């Protein structure tokens with residue numbers, strides 16, 4: 001609106017014209033008026049549920065739930081297809097293993113800023129069928145005075161594999177620490193590993209199923225990446241994972257000096273440096289009891 005007013009003043013018109021010309025030449029790949037308002041552009045639908053008033057759908061980049069860290073987005077639409085940006089959503093995942101049930105580490109479902117989209121992560125401890133377990137969740141929403149729920153929705157959590165597509169890969173680990181507490185550590189990044197220094201991120205949760213409180217801040221994951229097939233060599237310039245308060249995740253650096261199969265050996269330490277789980281690698285010990293696998 002301001003631009004139009006300035007144009008009316010005449011004297012500014014050439015300046016504005018120049019600025020516009022500059023703007024357009026810089027922006028020729030994405031004309032603002034044609035920008036997509038589709039909140040799920042680039043995402044694949046995992047599933048959707050509808051009742052008399054709303055449709056709730058779950059999405060992510062692969063269209064699948066998978067063992068370990070799984071990012072999920074949700075949309076809520078009314079009967080006219082309009083995306084709702086004031087909904088509240090809850091999803092409670094649970095695995096029924098016959099003799100027992102358990103949930104899994106997860107975040108709340110929160111609003112994505114600036115889009116009618118909601119996000120969460122689930123760190124799935126097991127894949128569907130593992131131990132004859134069946135995953136399902138109760139998904140509920142509130143929009144103003146309207147509320148609904150979709151109960152006992154069976155969800156298919158795929159196993160995670162190395163690049164051969166058949167060998168399972170270790171990306172989430174549950175254990176009892178030296179302090180007798182039960183922990184879950186989940187590898188998040190690197191999602192697309194490359195040769196050189198990669199960001200590495202992980203979550204640490206305490207396991208008190210059905211709740212898995214996120215353990216924020218007071219731990220360190222000491223990192224020692226190794227290539228078992230090449231005399232267990234390591235790499236220089238790795239950085240241990242420490243708490244990143246802004247991103248609410250443990251963050252460090254891992255240097256893959258070549259492609260192949262890497263074992264990311266870890267030691268979980270508390271804020272006094274006490275070892276909670278894991279061990280150092282020595283001449284006689286090739287791996288830590290706490291490790292993740294990356295192959296690329």
Ligand SMILES: [Cu+2]
Nearest residue numbers: 095097126133
């Ligand atoms: Cu299970």
